[in-house]
Amino acid sequence: MAIWLDWSEADFEAKFAAFLTTKREVSEDVGQTVREIIADVRARGDAALTEYTLRFDQLDFAETPMRVTDEEIEDALAQVEPDVLDALHLAAARITKHHSRQMPKDDIYEDDIGVGLGSRWTAIEAVGLYVPGGSASYPSSVLMNALPAKVAGVPRVVMVVPAMRGKINPTVLAAARIAGVDEIYRIGGAQAVAALAYGTETISPVAKIVGPGNAYVAAAKREVFGTVGIDMIAGPSEVLAIADKDNDPDWIAADLLAQAEHDRAAQAILISDDAAFAKAVSDAVERQLRLLPRADTAAASWRDYGAVIIVPSLDKSVPLANRIAAEHLELAVADPDALMEGIRNAGAIFIGRHTPEVIGDYVGGSNHVLPTARSARFSSGLSVLEYVKRTSILRLGPDQLRALGPSAIALAKSEGLDAHARSVGIRLNLGS
Amino acid sequence: MAIWLDWSEADFEAKFAAFLTTKREVSEDVGQTVREIIADVRARGDAALTEYTLRFDQLDFAETPMRVTDEEIEDALAQVEPDVLDALHLAAARITKHHSRQMPKDDIYEDDIGVGLGSRWTAIEAVGLYVPGGSASYPSSVLMNALPAKVAGVPRVVMVVPAMRGKINPTVLAAARIAGVDEIYRIGGAQAVAALAYGTETISPVAKIVGPGNAYVAAAKREVFGTVGIDMIAGPSEVLAIADKDNDPDWIAADLLAQAEHDRAAQAILISDDAAFAKAVSDAVERQLRLLPRADTAAASWRDYGAVIIVPSLDKSVPLANRIAAEHLELAVADPDALMEGIRNAGAIFIGRHTPEVIGDYVGGSNHVLPTARSARFSSGLSVLEYVKRTSILRLGPDQLRALGPSAIALAKSEGLDAHARSVGIRLNLGS
Structure with missing residues (x-):
């Protein structure tokens, strides 16, 4: 059962403030191990990569090549179900179209006294994309990270993915092909990050490394930052649904559970102006939980980090939403535009009763890599801007x-x- | 005497590659001390701030208030020389005008099947600006960091500056007033960063912290990253001048020394297609060095990190410049546009013989906070984008x-x- 907070209670502000500071992540201290692996790959290149991959992924590069071949990628495409392949193509087309609008324009001009000033944008020359292995290996994330790089004009996008005993999810390979990834290597962990940053005999170095990963990958990215650029370090996912009583409680419950199933540290929050409706949603969550294959994960997330917040009127939800600064914000209310006006801090806003956040995860066209853990107060989701840089000009x-x-x-x-x-x-x- | 590299020599590539990886900074490990200070300020607020300020800055808040008063700022303005005050106003007007063009526009639209998509930009609600104390306390940096925040529409810009025995450079206070800084506090070091990130009884927390600082400040910013946003951690400054033989060697020498005087770890590099000219520049550097008040610093920088690179023709300078990815790139050649075409990696480009980099430091209108240590390969200088964030929209x-x-x-x-x-x-x- 999630926490229940009511604006009308005297200690609401104290409880809400405490709720905001709840840490959902324990960061493992893997810094020393990671530094050693990086130094080793930097010094010994492929030889070190080969040893770590044998040890961690039970994969021997003497038998299976480090680089995934074109033939394997073609085979993978043939293995993917047609409806999934179609969906990947639809998603890729929509993501490409939307992100093309984000490309910043050069602005070079002369001011009133004849000084030439300007901003010139150029694509980063080479980008590395880390893709996690196993069950966290999401084809949709490959599209979301790689396509904006291609839209930006990055000439070389290199993907690394750990391949336990050589196996890579064929849908991930298909997504990489559809997104135009140029090179794919069967490596993972801190050793893959080091190879991307410093290069080895097989892999040329890149200028920036993006993509999610476990504690080792996150620590390795922090470690090589400066030598290369990195994207933000993503935390566990969260959704805030602001919903009035005219929603079907089952719909909202389903949305909360879609977040909760990601991760035991994921967070789903409901704000409503109607306690009876909120209770109905909460009951629906319990009911639907039983139907989910990932019920254990979703139940733990809802129990430990879920929240239901009752406000006296919907306009009171706006300042709370700005303090929560959610990665995903659903406005399932009769007049979403009235609320949206006041929202300053949110990674993405999903407007109206027919825009479940899940559409944004896959086929909306917008990016699903968004600021977590209240960082929407100061940062933005992934866009083409991640892959370009600006040179300023003076004459x-x-x-x-x-x-x-x-x-x-x-x-x-x-x-x-x-x-x-x-x-x-x-x-x-x-x-x- | 700087290092001398000649493209025509057989080992040029090896020497150039080694030159590129030269580290100019030794990062002090102050992490443990910094973590303790931050935890203490977080726990005890003003009481901790007061103790650290008494200990490190010999300043007692029982005698001098933590916050700088309006009266003090007015007094400071009256103390600044009229020509300096005029120059600050000119710089502020030019910076504001140029940065106003950088404000990103909302883009909200419906696609061909009626899906509403969009990007909405909002200013960060509160920003903290760290200004170093003592001789590194530069009024120009106050303008460069604070004005883009005000252009972005940040409602609250808070400046912190360590004030040894209470003293703050009046020109820094004048610059803060001209830039529209909203609050100024006499605090510095890791304790100031902690106060900005977590707030104290006197200081409300901010959402992002920017500005340069020493090893403690840099470590503190890394430590609070996540709770707040931070800007890039700037390294020592560098210039690359590409110059043909038709320059006055004294002009180019003066430009190299303007970088070298910043810091013993600063770097000045000359690329020329004419060895005799390069020798004349090098001689002029030695001659001018003797005239400089900061001769020790400049001489150490030039001796340890300076470089002269001879290329067989100017077009060969372009790939080298892209690998160096200099913070500042001067193109002092007859046809700078021909070279500029091929430049991908540079923080800022200064075009032609009459655009010394120093103009960009102060009054050009462009920003002087630029990516150092080859990070122009993947990052950009400070702009309005540092102070806004994008919410994506789906309907x-x-x-x-x-x-x-x-x-x-x-x-x-x-x-x-x-x-x-x-x-x-x-x-x-x-x-x-």
């Missing part, structure tokens, strides 16, 4: 240097940076 | 759910996520 002629130079000299001198002042002054014949 | 009606739902169900089932499939299926009467 002065003699006239512009004469106009701006003296001010630069004044500021440089006030900061005690005489060589800065000289670099401008020498061009203006202001002595040296 | 389906019954028709769109019928169109997309079955594909979402197929993918959810293939990923073994039955509750995901149910959340869609239950709305389509596909059983539950």
Whole structure:
């Protein structure tokens, strides 16, 4: 049974504040192990990769090549059920179309005194995509991470995926092919992150590493950050559903459980202005739980981190939603636009009764990689911007240097940076 | 004397590759101390802040208030030399104007099947700006960090600056006032970062912390990352000047020294197609060095990390520049546009003989916070984007759910996520 908080109770603010600070993750301290693996791969390259893969994944590169061949990918495509393959193609087309609109435009111009200024965007030259192995190996995540890189124009997208005894989920390979991934290697863990960052005889290094992974992968990404770029380190998933009494309680319960089944540390929250409706949802959750193959996971998530919050009126849900800053926010109310107006902090908003969050996980076209653990207060979901970078541009002629130079000299001198002042002054014949 | 590399020599590639991996920073391990300070400020708030400030900055909050008053800021403005004040105003106006063009636009639309999709940008609600104390306390950095936040619409910008015995550089206070900083506190180090992240009785917490600092500040920012957002951790500054023989060697030497005077770990690199010219620049560096107040710093930087690279023709400088991925790139050549075409990796490009990098430090209008240590391969300089975040939006009606739902169900089932499939299926009467 989830926690139940009621705005009308005297200690609501204290309880809500405590709820907000609940930690849902215990970070394993694997730093030392990870540093050793990285140093080893950096020093010995393929030889180290081969040893770690034999040890951790029971996979011998003397028998199975490290790089997945074109033939294997073709075989994988043939193994995927036609309806799943069609769905992957539909998702890929929609993701590509939506993300194409996100491409930032160069802006190069001359200002009123003739100074040339500008921003020029270029794609990162090579990106590594980490894909977890086993049951957390999601084809949809391959699309969501790889397609925006291709839309951005990244010429080389390299995927790594741990392959226990050589096996890779064929749907993952199909998704990689559909997304245009250029190279796929059967490696995982900190050793794969090290190979991407520093390169080996087989794998050329990349400039940025993205994608989810376990504690070792997350620690390895933190460790190589600086040598390469990394994306955000994603935490467990969460949904906040704001729902009025005119919803079918079963629909909302199903949405809460779709989050809860991800992970025992996932979080599902309901805010409603109607306690009877909220009780009906809560009952529906218990009922539907019994039907789920992943009931254990979903039940633990709902019991430990689930919450039902009762507000006196729906407008009161807005400040709470902004403090929760949920990864996923559903607005299942009669007038969602009225609420949306005031929402500042949310990874993604799903509007109305016919937009279950799950559509966004797969085929909506928007990205499902979103800020977790309240980080929507300061960060955004994955977009094309993750794969481009901006170079700023400045161009002065003699006239512009004469106009701006003296001010630069004044500021440089006030900061005690005489060589800065000289670099401008020498061009203006202001002595040296 | 800087290192001298010549493309025409047989071992050039090996020497250049080794040069690229030179580490210019030794990161002090201050993690344990920093974690203790943060935990203490988090637990004891103002009381802990007061103790650390007395110990580290010899400043007693019983005598001098933690928060800088309006009166003090007015006094500071009156103390600043008129030409410096004018220069600050000019810089602020130019920075504001340029950064206003960077504000991303919302994009909310309906696709061809009637799915509502979109990106909505909102400003971060509160940002903390760390300003170093002492000689590294640069008014220009206050403008460069604070103005884009104000352009983005951040309602609350909080500045912290360590004030040894209570003193703050009046020009820094003037810059803060001009930039529209809302609150200023006399605190520094890890304790200031902790106060911004977790709040104390006096200081409300912020959602993101930006700005440069020493090893303690950098470690504290890494430590609180997740609770709040942080900007990149800046390394020592660097410039790459690509210059042909038709430059005045003294001008280019002055530009190299403007970088070198920053820090013993700063780096200045010259690429030229003319060895005699490069020698003349190198001689001019030695000559000008003697004139500099910060000669020791500049000489150490030039000796330990400076480089002169000779290429057979200027087009050969482009691939080298892309591998160096300099924070600042000067193109002091007859046809800079020809070179610029091929440049992918650079924080900022300064075009032509009359655009010394120093103009960009102060009054160009572009930002001087730029990616260092080759990180221009995967990251960008500071812009308005640092202070906004994107919420993605999805809106389906019954028709769109019928169109997309079955594909979402197929993918959810293939990923073994039955509750995901149910959340869609239950709305389509596909059983539950």
